[in-house]
Amino acid sequence: MTDxxxxxxxxxxxxxxxxxLYTAAAIALLAALSRTVGGEVARGGALRRLGRVxxxxxxxxxxxxEVVRGLAQDRLPLGNMFEVTSLMALVGVAGGLWxxxxxxxxxxxxxxxxxxxxLLGLALLMYAExxxxxxxxTTWWRTFHVSLLVGGMGVFAAGFLFxxxxxxxxxxxxxxxxxxxxxxxxxxxxxxxxxGPVDGGGAAVAVRSAPxxxxxxxxxxxxxxxxxxxxxxxxxxxxxAVALEPLSTGLARMLTxxxxxxxxxxxxxxxxxxxxxxxxxxGIAHRTVxxxxxxxxxxxxxxxxxAEQSWGRFWGWDPKETGAxxxxxxxxxxxxxxxxRGFRGERAAWIGVGAFVTLMATxxxxxxxxxxxxxxxxx
Amino acid sequence: MSRPDSxxxxxxxxxxxxxxxxxxxxxxxxVVLDAVAMAWRTLTRMxxxxxxxxxxxxxxxxxxxxxxxxxxxxTVRAWxxxxxxxxxxxSGVLDALGAFDVYGSxxxxxxxxxxxxxxxxxxxxxxxxxxxxxxxxxxxxxRAAAPDDVRAGVLVGGDRxxxxxxxxxxxxxxxxxxxxxxxxxxxxxxxxETGLWSRExxxxxxxxxxxxxxxxxxxxxxxxxxxxxxxxxxxxxxxxAAVSYWTYDPGRWFPxxxxxxxxxxxxxxxxxxxxxxxxxxxxxxxxxxxxxxxxRPDGTVERAxxxxxxxxxxxxxxxxxxxxxxxxxxxxxxGGEVVHDGWVPTLAGxxxxxxxxxxxxxxxxxxxxxxxxPYAPDGPDGPRLTxxxxxxxxxxxxxxxxGDLQLGATQQTITELDVxxxxxxxxxxxxxxxxxxxxxxxxxxxxxxxxxxFQVSRRPQVPGLLxxxxxxxxxxxxxxxxxxxxxxVLAEPAPGGPDGTPRTLLTVVGRAFQRPDAAAEEHARLVxxxxxxxxxxxx
Ligand code: HEM
Numbered sequence: 001m002t003d004x005x006x007x008x009x010x011x012x013x014x015x016x017x018x019x020x021l022y023t024a025a026a027i028a029l030l031a032a033l034s035r036t037v038g039g040e041v042a043r044g045g046a047l048r049r050l051g052r053v054x055x056x057x058x059x060x061x062x063x064x065x066e067v068v069r070g071l072a073q074d075r076l077p078l079g080n081m082f083e084v085t086s087l088m089a090l091v092g093v094a095g096g097l098w099x100x101x102x103x104x105x106x107x108x109x110x111x112x113x114x115x116x117x118x119l120l121g122l123a124l125l126m127y128a129e130x131x132x133x134x135x136x137x138t139t140w141w142r143t144f145h146v147s148l149l150v151g152g153m154g155v156f157a158a159g160f161l162f163x164x165x166x167x168x169x170x171x172x173x174x175x176x177x178x179x180x181x182x183x184x185x186x187x188x189x190x191x192x193x194x195x196g197p198v199d200g201g202g203a204a205v206a207v208r209s210a211p212x213x214x215x216x217x218x219x220x221x222x223x224x225x226x227x228x229x230x231x232x233x234x235x236x237x238x239x240x241a242v243a244l245e246p247l248s249t250g251l252a253r254m255l256t257x258x259x260x261x262x263x264x265x266x267x268x269x270x271x272x273x274x275x276x277x278x279x280x281x282x283g284i285a286h287r288t289v290x291x292x293x294x295x296x297x298x299x300x301x302x303x304x305x306x307a308e309q310s311w312g313r314f315w316g317w318d319p320k321e322t323g324a325x326x327x328x329x330x331x332x333x334x335x336x337x338x339x340x341r342g343f344r345g346e347r348a349a350w351i352g353v354g355a356f357v358t359l360m361a362t363x364x365x366x367x368x369x370x371x372x373x374x375x376x377x378x379x
Numbered sequence: 380m381s382r383p384d385s386x387x388x389x390x391x392x393x394x395x396x397x398x399x400x401x402x403x404x405x406x407x408x409x410v411v412l413d414a415v416a417m418a419w420r421t422l423t424r425m426x427x428x429x430x431x432x433x434x435x436x437x438x439x440x441x442x443x444x445x446x447x448x449x450x451x452x453x454t455v456r457a458w459x460x461x462x463x464x465x466x467x468x469x470s471g472v473l474d475a476l477g478a479f480d481v482y483g484s485x486x487x488x489x490x491x492x493x494x495x496x497x498x499x500x501x502x503x504x505x506x507x508x509x510x511x512x513x514x515x516x517x518x519x520x521x522r523a524a525a526p527d528d529v530r531a532g533v534l535v536g537g538d539r540x541x542x543x544x545x546x547x548x549x550x551x552x553x554x555x556x557x558x559x560x561x562x563x564x565x566x567x568x569x570x571x572e573t574g575l576w577s578r579e580x581x582x583x584x585x586x587x588x589x590x591x592x593x594x595x596x597x598x599x600x601x602x603x604x605x606x607x608x609x610x611x612x613x614x615x616x617x618x619x620a621a622v623s624y625w626t627y628d629p630g631r632w633f634p635x636x637x638x639x640x641x642x643x644x645x646x647x648x649x650x651x652x653x654x655x656x657x658x659x660x661x662x663x664x665x666x667x668x669x670x671x672x673x674x675r676p677d678g679t680v681e682r683a684x685x686x687x688x689x690x691x692x693x694x695x696x697x698x699x700x701x702x703x704x705x706x707x708x709x710x711x712x713x714g715g716e717v718v719h720d721g722w723v724p725t726l727a728g729x730x731x732x733x734x735x736x737x738x739x740x741x742x743x744x745x746x747x748x749x750x751x752x753p754y755a756p757d758g759p760d761g762p763r764l765t766x767x768x769x770x771x772x773x774x775x776x777x778x779x780x781x782g783d784l785q786l787g788a789t790q791q792t793i794t795e796l797d798v799x800x801x802x803x804x805x806x807x808x809x810x811x812x813x814x815x816x817x818x819x820x821x822x823x824x825x826x827x828x829x830x831x832x833f834q835v836s837r838r839p840q841v842p843g844l845l846x847x848x849x850x851x852x853x854x855x856x857x858x859x860x861x862x863x864x865x866x867x868v869l870a871e872p873a874p875g876g877p878d879g880t881p882r883t884l885l886t887v888v889g890r891a892f893q894r895p896d897a898a899a900e901e902h903a904r905l906v907x908x909x910x911x912x913x914x915x916x917x918x
Contacts, residue, residue: 132659304844313836314841322442332432340426365443
């Protein structure tokens with residue numbers, strides 16, 4: 001096949017194939033959640049099996065896309081915003097599903113695919129045809145540095161998802177915001193409707209019957225959630241409004257992103273009563289972020305080593321370096337928050353949300369807004 | 380009992396016990412001392428560290444959005460002049476707040492200092508406590524299991540002592556000669572603990588690495604050196620000496636006579652692009668490569684190549700290729716007398732390379748603002764500016780200014796002209812070989828070559844930074860992945876076997892302080908191992 005044909009194939013594999021498979025898997029896995037059998041979530045139901053098959057097929061198509069794209073341009077697909085965001089989604093979905101397997105939390109699979117679908121769509125907004133790379137960028141250092149950071153971004157994305165689900169779960173538990181901490185006995189016990197938790201190990205949350213689910217769901221006010229997500233998303237999506245010409249295109253892009261996120265949040269709210277205990281979610285989110293933090297730390301150090309090799313200075317506070325540092329500090333704040341009295345629980349989770357916003361905003365700002373200033377030093 | 384209670388998990392934010400203040404007015408020195416003690420206590424709180432981190436983050440956020448003078452001085456000047464950004468008024472306020480040089484600002488340094496103070500205040504007691512743990516900690520015996528503990532039973536043949544010996548055996552594996560579990564034996568149980576000091580030790584190593592980083596950075600600032608210099612193809616290069624560099628940036632402790640005196644000439648330079656406008660990545664550079672000759676003080680000459688990711692190392696100095704541009708040779712004559720003759724380095728902008736000629740020998744001063752368009756073939760109305768960077772049809776646009784160049788009076792780089800005291804005389808398009816006249820001044824564009832900007836640097840701190848980074852990473856991974864947990868194996872006599880031999884019921888209790896899932900898996904493995912070794916059955 002010629003490079004042009006490979007390029008076409010890689011695009012088709014990405015969209016519609018991967019996109020459709022992820023979407024279908026998300027729908028099937030989430031729908032499987034609401035099928036309850038005898039008061040317990042049906043864990044091995046046909047829908048869940050279907051969802052898993054679709055998810056596996058989606059991951060396979062996604063990997064195939066990356067390989068074909070790599071062949072089409074004779075280099076690793078790690079060179080522009082589309083490629084980075086796409087790989088971020090792949091790491092988030094594959095890594096997230098793998099981690100949920102080790103933690104035996106299949107209830108969360110559908111949410112991971114929902115997040116993956118969103119990221120995939122986001123990458124599509126920044127689609128770029130396959131092409132070569134500047135010679136300064138083709139080195140082993142770059143591969144090492146960028147793959148660690150992109151891996152870190154994917155893991156952070158999964159961590160953000162779990163953190164957000166934790167915050168939804170806390171609302172369902174009806175905690176008042178100041179209580180914050182979850183230690184020892186779970187307050188969820190007090191609020192799960194009569195019949196209580198069946199499963200002491202907490203593998204599946206017991207949900208009795210449909211009316212209870214609806215009552216739980218109502219504890220998250222839909223209007224407030226939508227407004228909050230819209231405003232929260234705007235802290236990142238303003239970048240498009242500023243960067244794209246003309247303004248109407250930028251605003252349309254910003255609105256698209258915001259509305260997609262609001263829709264996803266409302267969908268997550270719908271299935272939120274089936275989430276595991278808040279404490280469990282908090283733990284999963286923390287372990288995920290901790291792993292991402294290790295990747296980010298090593299990736300940033302590798303970047304400094306590459307800069308020393310390539311530009312003759314290991315750190316120069318250029319926008320990307322500043323963004324990496326800022327993200328690192330924000331996530332260090334999250335890890336500290338979880339170990340600090342008065343910050344544990346919800347407050348730490350909000351720091352985690354802020355850290356992910358920081359990551360995405362600096363990623364977009366450093367690539368879109370400050371492009372013109374990013375030069376290879378000067379005399 | 381004065382021994383620290385090793386059963387308690389390390390406390391991040393210990394409650395501060397304060398003696399009740401003495402009644403009555405306090406002498407002034409007490410007030411000061413109390414204030415200092417109070418400040419110290421505040422600093423040692425993790426909360427304070429968190430707010431300080433937040434402050435640092437906020438300042439970095441400002442630095443991502445506001446251009447930074449050390450990186451992009453031109454943009455900052457444009458902001459201050461109100462030509463770009465939010466306007467001169469806002470920029471003035473930003474400037475007063477130090478927002479154009481965040482990382483050099485007093486506020487940033489103050490936050491950094493406070494953070495390091497806070498770090499110190501918090502690490503000193505942690506290190507002391509950690510040292511005590513390493514030396515003396517003993518797992519406590521179990522009196523009553525807690526609700527969150529995991530437990531499993533194994534029924535084994537043999538008496539209690541034999542069963543407990545088997546349990547000790549299972550818990551005795553070593554890593555690099557160090558026992559993994561700290562084991563303590565009592566008549567009726569074996570208590571074991573691990574991860575107690577590796578986790579805390581990792582966290583300490585991680586935090587201590589910041590001091591190593593800081594030390595390496597500060598020492599590096601003092602002893603490093605960086606200089607930049609442009610060299611035109613085929614023309615004499617430069618000698619490594621303080622006076623040769625266009626920009627010269629030595630650390631305070633870097634002696635000027637530490638230069639080695641080798642000489643560098645640019646033999647040839649290669650640069651190319653994807654020229655097909657329809658090809659993917661059109662316009663991107665594909666090659667960027669200098670061939671240089673290095674002449675040592677003893678006269679030996681060595682040919683070497685400098686490329687994007689391949690700096691040349693000479694005498695411990697790294698030589699990087701930073702920049703390149705076209706260098707037209709421009710001769711300026713006034714009344715037949717040459718007042719300027721030289722290669723003018725130009726810097727790449729979008730589709731055009733710009734530079735300046737300063738001829739103070741003319742009377743009054745002559746300044747030329749030069750714009751070189753590398754590929755501008757002739758069109759119906761003069762040169763057609765394509766924006767392409769390859770020099771196939773170069774044309775030079777020269778603006779001539781007369782008056783006072785203010786050399787030495789104002790800050791101007793080699794490629795900039797300060798026109799504030801100059802008057803515009805006229806402009807002309809010049810092809811190589813063309814001559815044009817402005818009044819009594821004649822300007823000739825003789826020939827076009829290219830120049831390369833080299834950076835020469837010495838950074839003795841790099842090995843130290845690498846070591847500190849390794850400590851940081853190892854400490855971080857240990858702090859995040861080591862986890863503290865305890866295992867108790869309780870033994871009680873069980874009813875004898877079918878043939879009347881004694882039997883013992885072993886109860887394995889596990890308690891995790893972090894990562895309960897991982898600990899539960901390990902607990903299950905240990906129980907299996909115990910059952911396998913003793914030939915017992917799980918109950
Ligand atoms: C220079 C700024 C600092 C940074 C970037 C930083 C970073 C970190 C990170 C990433 C962790 C997570 C690793 C772990 O869990 O052990 C951590 C843990 C910790 N930090 Fe810091 N730290 C800083 C300053 C401080 C200060 C000033 C204190 C004391 C007031 C402190 C106290 C702690 C403690 C007690 C832990 C253990 C938390 C835990 O075990 O989860 N840190 N720090």
